Amino acid sequence: MSQALIAVALVWAAASGTAVVLTRDPLRQAFTAGFFGLALAFLYLSLQSGDVALSQIVVGAIALPLIVLLSLAKVGKDQE
C-alpha cells in the first residue's frame, strides 16, 4: 500500500514538474508551480516526513505563488 502511494506521488511530482517547465505564460506557471509544490508535499508525506511536508505546503502553496502573482501584477501595472 505505501509502495503504491509512493509510486503515485513520484509520478504526480514528475508530471506536474514537467507541466511547470512546459507552461510558457508566467501567470499560469504560478498556478502549475503551486500544484507541483502540492505534489512534492504529498511525496514527502508518503515518505512519512510530516515536518518537511508541512514546510513544503506553506512555502510551495502559499508563499511562492503569492509573491509570483504580486510581482506579475506589479510588472503588468508598470507596462500600462
Added chain:
Amino acid sequence: MSRRARLILFAVAAVGLAATLGVGLAGLPSFGGQITAYARMLNEAAPRQRHVTDVVSAISFDYRGIDTLFEEFILLAAVTGISVLLRPLSDETRQLPEDKAPARTIPPPSPAVWLLAVFLGSLLALTGLETVTHGQLTPGGGFQGGVVLASAFYVVYLGTNYTTVERYQPNALLEASDGVGASGYVLIGLLGLLAGTAFLSNVVGLGDTGNLISGGTIPLLNLVVGLEVAGGFAILASEFLDQTAVIRTRRR
C-alpha cells in the same frame, strides 16, 4: 573556441560526470530501505533525553539548534533586504489604492467571498497557533505555523480590500515581532551560558513527555521562531502588496 572543440569538451565532461554520478548513486542505500544508525539512535534517545514526541523538532531546535539559529538570520536578512529593495524610491509616489480610487475598475468582493475570508482567516489563525505550540508533540513548529499565521493576513486582503488590510496590519508591530523573534532565539541560547553549560543547551525543566508543556527550551524556541516567521512573511506580503496597489512611478 570552435563548435567542434566545444562539443568534444562537453562530451569529456559529460562522460566524467556520468561516471562519478553512477558510482555515487550505486553506493546509496536502497530506496525506502533501512533507517540509518544515527536516525535509529535519535529515535530512541530523543523521547528519553528531551521528553518530546516529535524527534524532528528535537533535532532542529536542540541537537542541531545552532543550524536553525543561522536559518533564522537568513530569513531576517532576506526580509530586511526585500524591505530595502521595495521601499518607495524618489521618483515614485503613493497613490490611492485602486480599489478605493475615484474611477475604480475593480469590483468589490462579493459577500460570499467576504464570509469565506472571515471563516478561513480565523481558521488559519487557529491552525497557525496550534502548529506553533505543538511543535514538540506533532509535526510542525515555529516555521510552518508562522507562515500559516501570516497567511491569515493574505486571506483578509482577498476578502476585503487594501485599506482594511492596512488598518489591521500594524507595520511597526510586525517589524518588532520579526526582530524580537530573531533575537529571542539568541537570548534563549544564552540561558544555557547563564546556567553554566553550553550555548543553546536545554536547561529549562523538561516536563512530562506528551504534554503541551514539555521539551524544555524546544517549545520556547518554537514560539520565538513562530513570532519571527509570522512577522517576516507578513512584512513580505505587505511590501509586495504596497508595490502592486499604491506605489506608482511619478509621471514626467
